[in-house]
Amino acid sequence: MTDQLPVRPYPKPTAQVALNVEALGFDMAITFLLQFGGAELYITATPKGRSEFEALVGQERAAALGKIEHKLQRRVPLAKRWLAQCLAVRGLSANAVARTLRVTDVSVRSWLK
Numbered sequence: 001m002t003d004q005l006p007v008r009p010y011p012k013p014t015a016q017v018a019l020n021v022e023a024l025g026f027d028m029a030i031t032f033l034l035q036f037g038g039a040e041l042y043i044t045a046t047p048k049g050r051s052e053f054e055a056l057v058g059q060e061r062a063a064a065l066g067k068i069e070h071k072l073q074r075r076v077p078l079a080k081r082w083l084a085q086c087l088a089v090r091g092l093s094a095n096a097v098a099r100t101l102r103v104t105d106v107s108v109r110s111w112l113k
Contacts, residue, residue: 011085016077023064028057030086034100037078043069081111088112 013021013029021029035056045066047054054062065072080101087097094112098105 008089010089011082014079014082016073017079017082019068019071020065020077023068024057024061026086028061030083032057033076033079033083036076037080037083038076040075043072045069080107084108084111 010026017029017033020032023029024032032053036053041053043053043062043066045063047059047062047066049059051062057065080103083101084097084103084107087100088094092100094105094108098108101108
């Protein structure tokens, strides 16, 4: 992924990821969902610095997500359609998005219409 700002704004987060985006910000939420999507994840309001999740997002963001953990799903959403749209905003081709999300290019192209 790149650190460059997207050319156009990211799409509105879906309900399933809106809280993650609010707590982590768009770029970190995208990275978080790509790495942990589909996995069951225990998030605590008092992170101790020992989890892979905290190593990725940092203690401050981990604590922010921990404060709203009671509102989150136990399993991190995959949100492939929304992620496809975000990755396209970052400038990835449909084929690159498909490889990243492990879906077909046909699915990605239909999501991006």
